[in-house]
Amino acid sequence: MQQLDQLEQRIGRLEAVIDRWIVQQGLTYNAFAVLYSLARADGGNCTQKDIGEAWLLPKQTVFSTCKVLTEQGLLTQQPDNRDKRARQLCLTDAGRAQALPLLAAAEAFSERLFDAFGSERTAHLLAELDALNTVAETIINAEENRSCGAP
Structure with missing residues (x-):
């Protein structure tokens, strides 16, 4: 953690x-x-x-x-x-x-x-935060599906 x-x-x-x-x-x-x-x-x-x-x-x-x-x-x-x-x-x-x-x-x-x-750093930061959020949502969704009995 x-x-x-x-x-x-x-x-x-x-x-x-x-x-x-x-x-x-x-x-x-x-x-x-x-x-x-x-x-x-x-x-x-x-x-x-x-x-x-x-x-x-x-x-x-x-x-x-x-x-x-x-x-x-x-x-x-x-x-x-x-x-x-x-x-x-x-x-x-x-x-x-x-x-x-x-x-x-x-x-x-x-x-x-x-x-x-800086515009380049800003674009990179926002893109990386979006990517991190997508990964977190994917993991959480998979855990929710497993706890509901879905394969």
């Missing part, structure tokens, strides 16, 4: 650096996830479920964060016409005033980061 531990440490370190950048923007990670998602969303709205799935956040976490942002006047929530259990989230004018500069700042940070890292 040593190599998996090393990978987890490196991912954790990178996440901590990104979390520091988010804090510099005056937000929590969860509030950033919601505002950023809405700023990038087609039509300016999406569901709590969309955000939770995209950011791997628990449903209750997204719900609580959206409740706070709604109370702050940054977003509105309405029933989703396609799924009565879901809520469509939409930025208010005040929410757009906060989220759009945040989106621009995030895109600028990303550009500076990956420009400094």
